[in-house]
Amino acid sequence: YNFTYPFSSSISTANGSALVKIGNTTVICGIKGELTCPPSDAPNKGYIVPNVDLPPLCSSRFRPGPPSEQAQVASQFIADVIDSSNVIQKEDLCIEKGKLSWVLYCDIICLDYDGNLLDTCVVALLAALKNARLPEVTINKETDLAEVNTDKLHHLNVSKHPVSSSFSIFDNTIVIVDPTVEEETLSTAMMTVVTDEDDRLCMLHKPGGSALSGEKLQDCISRAVTRHREVSKLIEKVMDSFEPDK
Amino acid sequence: MRDGPNTHVGSMMDVAVSPVLALRKFGCEQSLLSRPDGSSSFVQGDTSVLAGVYGPAEVKISKEIYDRATLEVMIQPKVGLSGVRERAQEHCVRQTCEAALLSTLHPRSSLSLILQIIHDDGSLLSCCLNAACMALMDAGLPMSCLFCGVTCAIEQDGHIVTDPTSQQEKESRALMTFAIDSAERRVMMSSTRGSFSVNELQQCVALSQRASEEIFQFYRDSVRRRYSKTL
Amino acid sequence: MRETPLSNCERQFLLKAIEEKKRLDGRQTYDYRNIKITFGTDYGCCVVDVGKTRVLAQVSCELVAPKDNRPTEGIMFINLELSPMASPAFESGRQSELHVTLNRLLERCLRNSKCLDTESLCVVSGEKVWKIRIDVHVLNHDGNIMDAASIAAITALCHFRRPDVGIQGEEVTIYTPEERDLIPLSIYHMPVSVSFSFFQQGTFLLVDPCEREERVMDGLLVIAMNKHREICSIQSSGGIMLLKEQVLRCNKIASVKVCEITELINKALENDRKVKKEGGKFGFAESMAKERITALKSEIAPVEMIDIEEKAEDIICRTGAPCDTVPSPVVRAPGTGQVGEGLQNAWGLDEVEEEEEEEDDIEQGGPEKQPESETITSKKGDVVVISDSEEEEVVILHQGVEVKDFREEMSSGQKQATSASKKKKKKRKLAH
Numbered sequence: 001y002n003f004t005y006p007f008s009s010s011i012s013t014a015n016g017s018a019l020v021k022i023g024n025t026t027v028i029c030g031i032k033g034e035l036t037c038p039p040s041d042a043p044n045k046g047y048i049v050p051n052v053d054l055p056p057l058c059s060s061r062f063r064p065g066p067p068s069e070q071a072q073v074a075s076q077f078i079a080d081v082i083d084s085s086n087v088i089q090k091e092d093l094c095i096e097k098g099k100l101s102w103v104l105y106c107d108i109i110c111l112d113y114d115g116n117l118l119d120t121c122v123v124a125l126l127a128a129l130k131n132a133r134l135p136e137v138t139i140n141k142e143t144d145l146a147e148v149n150t151d152k153l154h155h156l157n158v159s160k161h162p163v164s165s166s167f168s169i170f171d172n173t174i175v176i177v178d179p180t181v182e183e184e185t186l187s188t189a190m191m192t193v194v195t196d197e198d199d200r201l202c203m204l205h206k207p208g209g210s211a212l213s214g215e216k217l218q219d220c221i222s223r224a225v226t227r228h229r230e231v232s233k234l235i236e237k238v239m240d241s242f243e244p245d246k
Numbered sequence: 247m248r249d250g251p252n253t254h255v256g257s258m259m260d261v262a263v264s265p266v267l268a269l270r271k272f273g274c275e276q277s278l279l280s281r282p283d284g285s286s287s288f289v290q291g292d293t294s295v296l297a298g299v300y301g302p303a304e305v306k307i308s309k310e311i312y313d314r315a316t317l318e319v320m321i322q323p324k325v326g327l328s329g330v331r332e333r334a335q336e337h338c339v340r341q342t343c344e345a346a347l348l349s350t351l352h353p354r355s356s357l358s359l360i361l362q363i364i365h366d367d368g369s370l371l372s373c374c375l376n377a378a379c380m381a382l383m384d385a386g387l388p389m390s391c392l393f394c395g396v397t398c399a400i401e402q403d404g405h406i407v408t409d410p411t412s413q414q415e416k417e418s419r420a421l422m423t424f425a426i427d428s429a430e431r432r433v434m435m436s437s438t439r440g441s442f443s444v445n446e447l448q449q450c451v452a453l454s455q456r457a458s459e460e461i462f463q464f465y466r467d468s469v470r471r472r473y474s475k476t477l
Numbered sequence: 478m479r480e481t482p483l484s485n486c487e488r489q490f491l492l493k494a495i496e497e498k499k500r501l502d503g504r505q506t507y508d509y510r511n512i513k514i515t516f517g518t519d520y521g522c523c524v525v526d527v528g529k530t531r532v533l534a535q536v537s538c539e540l541v542a543p544k545d546n547r548p549t550e551g552i553m554f555i556n557l558e559l560s561p562m563a564s565p566a567f568e569s570g571r572q573s574e575l576h577v578t579l580n581r582l583l584e585r586c587l588r589n590s591k592c593l594d595t596e597s598l599c600v601v602s603g604e605k606v607w608k609i610r611i612d613v614h615v616l617n618h619d620g621n622i623m624d625a626a627s628i629a630a631i632t633a634l635c636h637f638r639r640p641d642v643g644i645q646g647e648e649v650t651i652y653t654p655e656e657r658d659l660i661p662l663s664i665y666h667m668p669v670s671v672s673f674s675f676f677q678q679g680t681f682l683l684v685d686p687c688e689r690e691e692r693v694m695d696g697l698l699v700i701a702m703n704k705h706r707e708i709c710s711i712q713s714s715g716g717i718m719l720l721k722e723q724v725l726r727c728n729k730i731a732s733v734k735v736c737e738i739t740e741l742i743n744k745a746l747e748n749d750r751k752v753k754k755e756g757g758k759f760g761f762a763e764s765m766a767k768e769r770i771t772a773l774k775s776e777i778a779p780v781e782m783i784d785i786e787e788k789a790e791d792i793i794c795r796t797g798a799p800c801d802t803v804p805s806p807v808v809r810a811p812g813t814g815q816v817g818e819g820l821q822n823a824w825g826l827d828e829v830e831e832e833e834e835e836e837d838d839i840e841q842g843g844p845e846k847q848p849e850s851e852t853i854t855s856k857k858g859d860v861v862v863i864s865d866s867e868e869e870e871v872v873i874l875h876q877g878v879e880v881k882d883f884r885e886e887m888s889s890g891q892k893q894a895t896s897a898s899k900k901k902k903k904k905r906k907l908a909h
Contacts, residue, residue: 069333076334084420084440189345191436200441208341208425211432214451221444279617280529281564292518296616298562304479320569322560324522324535325612328569360562362616364524364533365517 016132016156020124023180024114026058029124030107031132035146038094038101046093046101050078052108052121059113059181070117077205078108078121081194085162085202088129092157095137100146102134115181118192118205122164127235132156162202163231164194165224171210177223193224197232269396269409269457274376274468276384282360284385288377290409292367295374297381301357309356314349318358321374324366335371339378342425342435346379348388357387368412369397371423371437376461383469392428394461395435396454397421400446408457422450426458428465480566483692491693495676501689502528507730509685512738514632514745520659521637525629528687529619534629535612536637540649543599543606551598552608555584557626563618579623582712583613586627586668586701590709593634594663600642605649607639609662620688623699627670632742635664636749668709669738670701671731679717684730698724700731704739 014030021027038045052074054062062068067075082088093102106128108121136152139145168179168187176183184190189209194202201221206212270291279285282298302315309316319340321332328336343359359381361374372395379393399410399418407414415421420440427434433451442450491501498506510528517523521536543550557580559567567573587593598607611633613626638659641652674686674694683690691697696715702708708728713719 069337072330072333073337076330079330080334080439084438086441189341196441200443201438201447202441204422204436204438204447206433206436207338208343208435209345211345211427211430211434213430213432214448214455217433217451218444218448221447279531279562280619281617282562285562294517296562298616300561300565303565320561322558322562322569322614324533324614325537325610358561360560362533362560362562362614365519365522367518 014132015134016128016130018124018127018131020120020127022116022120022123022178024112025110025116025120026112027108027110027117027120027124029109029121029128031128032105032107033102033132033134034105035095035100035137035148036103038098042090043098044094045090047103048079048082048088048090048093048106049103050082050106050108050125051075052078052110052117054110054113054117058110062113073207074108074117074121077118077192077203078106078125080205081122081162081164081203082125085160085194085196087126087158087160087162088156089159095146096139100137100139104132113181115179115184116166119164119166119178122162122194123231123235126158126161126163127238129156130158130235130239160196160202161228161232161235162194162196163224163228164192164203165220165227166190166192167220167223169210169212169216175216175220177227191220193221195221195224195228197228199225199228269460270411272376272461272464274380274464276380276468276472282381282385284381284383284387286377286380286384287364288373288380290369290373290376291411292365293369293373294364295370295377296362296364297374297377298360298362299357299381299385299387300360301385301387302352302355303357305354305356310354313353315347315352315355315357317344317347317349318356319343319361319378320358321361322363324363335374338371338435338437339374342375342393343378343382345434346389346391346393346427347382348390351388366412368410368415369395369423371395372397372409372425375423375425375435380465380468383465390429392462392465393425393434394428394458394465395423395425396457396461397423398450398453400440400442400450404446406446406450406453408453420446422447422454424451424454426455428458428462431455431458480564483689487689488693491689492676495681495683495690498681500683502687504685506682507684509734509737510687512628512741514628514742516636516745516749521633523629523633523636524616525625525632527621527625527628527685529617530621530625530688531615531617532622532625532629533614533616534626534633535614536633537610537612538607538637538639539610540600540605540642540651541608542604543602548603549599549606550595551593551606553588553593553595554608554610555580555587555613555630556611557583557613557615559615559618559622563615567615567618578714579626582623582670582699582701582710583626583630585710585712586670587611587630587634590666590668590701590703592631592664592666592668592703592709594665597663600649601644609634609637609639618688620686620691621672624670624672624685627668627701628738628742631664631667631669632745634662635667635742635746637662666703666705666707667739667742668701668703669735669742670699670710671734673698673700673727673730675715675717675719679719679723682723682727684734698727700727702728702731702735704736706732706735 015033016031017029019026019028036047039047052071054068054071054074056062056064062071088104093104095101106125108124110117133153133155136149136154138147138149140147165177166179167190168176168183169189169191170176170187176187179187179190187209189206189212191204191206191212193204196202204217204221271289272291273289274286276286277284278287279298282300284299285297287294287296305316309318317340319336321328321336321339323332339359339361347357349357359378361377363370363374375393375395382389383392397409398421399407399414400420401407401414401417402419407418410418410421418440420438420442422436422438422442424433425435426432433454494500500506502510504510511526513526515524517535523534525532525534541552543552557576559573559576559579561567561569593609598609600606611630613630615622615626638661640654641657641660643650643652672685674683674690675681675696675698676683676694678695686694694715696713696717696719698713698719699711700708701710711724
């Protein structure tokens with residue numbers, strides 16, 4: 001593996017943020033909480049809105065303008081990871097049923113693109129969510145208006161810790177973990193496995209490409225499990241290192 | 247499926263023993279549209295997808311690839327415009343088709359595959375894959391293998407259901423769609439939702455491989471039927 | 478992709494044939510092609526075939542706030558989509574001139590003729606009304622999209638049922654179909670458009686032009702009318718001058734055609750209702766799907782002998798039987814699962830060491846980390862150097878590699894990684 005390193009709290013204006021590097025790939029994630037009305041079909045839930053941005057800055061392959069297909073696919077992937085893994089219970093984001101809830105905008109911006117974007121994004125998202133602190137909000141009974149108490153900040157309740165591991169597959173014989181951009185373009189297929197701390201799979205995302213047998217899949221999954229331990233330890237360590245100061 | 251799937255071993259997880267474990271009726275019709283070079287409609291239960299293929303044809307300079315054909319996949323939802331979710335599905339279908347197609351035989355040309363959702367009643371992505379494969383076949387494009395899509399849902403109680411309806415999808419704990427290739431029955435594409443254990447995953451993979459046999463048989467029968475008159 | 482151009486000889490042939498009052502498909506000048514209407518399994522969905530032109534229409538509804546100037550009226554929204562499937566010339570996401578024209582024509586035909594009782598769509602005046610949305614997708618373009626679209630749209634509207642709503646105080650609840658029956662829309666009249674194409678400066682006229690005829694025509698006249706012979710919209714395009722008599726003659730033809738088509742629509746709707754009633758709730762979906770397939774079958778099979786039709790019926794593929802004798806994943810899972818477990822165990826051991834190392838790290842590096850992370854940018858250089866050295870640590874998995882080797886490789890890789898992390902931290906400390 002190339003080395004992963006999350007730095008947290010790098011953006012002061014966001015509620016939570018993290019910068020993650022895997023090899024040369026650098027991704028920054030900012031989380032901004034806003035108050036909104038909960039969705040009418042699920043009045044006790046909040047929203048999480050992820051967005052992955054691949055600006056022309058990160059690689060010459062991206063052009064300015066509307067989000068590229070890859071960026072849209074990555075956004076959808078992150079949204080699916082959030083949904084599937086229940087990283088945050090959406091019920092926790094509700095302040096008052098049917099009236100007020102949080103919407104978390106998770107903006108992930110790639111600063112340097114050198115392959116393995118999805119892994120980096122997931123680590124960044126997780127680190128940023130763990131780092132995020134939202135102010136306390138109460139609803140004033142008389143005026144029916146929300147009052148934000150910015151002195152009281154509390155962490156989000158991160159219930160699951162999904163970590164993803166990407167593999168590049170070359171004709172079903174060679175599997176490479178954590179591919180760089182060259183490896184990604186040369187490979188015949190990509191696969192991303194997302195696991196949580198109970199060794200359950202949240203996602204097995206393989207968008208086409210050359211075929212893979214069940215045994216190979218299993219290999220990759222066990223690699224992903226070990227990878228999960230590695231990364232979650234890393235995040236924990238970084239998080240712990242903050243706590244005493246605050 | 248190289249290590250005999252037929253051997254019975256005491257199962258750790260119950261494989262659902264119920265009539266629910268079946269593929270719904272499926273049907274297919276090829277070359278039903280006059281304009282596209284290849285077209286098909288695939289029906290699985292109530293879910294229905296119409297596919298059209300154009301190409302190989304002239305390609306836009308900006309999209310030209312010097313050593314193979316450029317494949318574009320578009321999924322058109324029934325109501326409204328296509329969004330990010332469709333984009334992700336398009337991505338999956340495109341990469342699956344790219345792997346199956348021998349696109350190097352048509353360098354500097356364009357292939358476009360358009361999928362129109364006629365009705366969604368669960369297992370939509372697998373229906374899209376099946377329709378796509380039939381349309382590519384109908385267009386007579388060279389392919390290294392065929393592929394088919396199978397959707398499995400794991401219910402709250404751990405039972406596995408193949409080819410779920412949208413009602414079953416909603417109630418399920420996890421949902422997986424696989425694309426299986428016809429050559430060695432391996433997994434070409436996988437897309438999942440919800441969390442599940444490794445064991446459940448492998449069960450679903452094996453189940454999909456089993457179900458794929460039926461679909462490939464269906465492919466064979468329909469193609470045989472299609473060309474029976476001209477022989 | 479560009480449309481295949483029409484060659485000069487084709488063009489001349491077509492024009493010549495029209496002059497001789499002959500058409501490519503053997504129709505007479507005032508004949509329509511075969512019109513076929515099939516309904517989907519849910520309400521408000523229908524596919525209309527006019528010859529080879531095929532159009533799909535779907536009606537949907539939602540509760541929205543009404544427009545400010547019309548607080549008691551529902552909203553009707555029409556969207557015609559020229560799917561790239563219909564013709565290689567259509568591109569998705571780009572509004573072509575044809576697209577805009579057709580959308581506008583359809584809007585005039587349906588909305589401006591007030592065929593739908595929009596006031597009945599009001600739920601709470603000024604607050605909530607139903608918005609009826611009609612999506613029309615052109616699936617195959619073989620001329621005369623407008624007529625096919627208008628038939629599809631009005632049929633779908635007639636077929637559509639909206640859910641019932643209940644108002645209690647301020648709360649508006651939408652009842653599910655199980656709780657209360659769905660309600661059909663109230664339609665005043667059914668406008669249907671009829672297209673005429675003119676050739677040779679209006680000397681020759683054809684009803685329901687096909688795609689090739691459309692390409693050589695000089696002008697087009699579209700008349701939308703209901704069966705009471707009330708004109709809903711009339712538009713002439715293509716820049717030809719028409720005499721009053723010509724328009725009146727077209728009008729007369731249109732009124733006949735509209736009556737025929739309206740009758741067909743009503744018959745189709747009636748038929749669908751009957752099938753639904755007979756099939757009951759459960760069998761309805763099945764019978765509809767079957768019917769649609771057989772309908773297509775009978776339509777296409779005689780024309781193209783090569784066409785296959787699926788034995789959707791006889792192949793009710795029961796993978797059930799083989800499937801429930803498949804405990805095979807279990808065979809595989811413990812086998813392969815063991816690999817995972819073995820690895821985990823190995824990791825468990827490693828983790829102990831790692832933890833110790835890490836604890837040390839945290840003790841030393843922990844407190845200093847906070848200030849460092851604020852000055853990341855200044856230390857970018859360090860990071861880059863390190864990542865260079867790590868590039869070699871990419872682990873390659875060979876299929877044949879034994880589990881043990883694999884494990885060793887992994888753990889050594891990990892150790893290197895941790896040592897690298899240490900190295901990194903030290904460097905950062907120095908820099909600090």
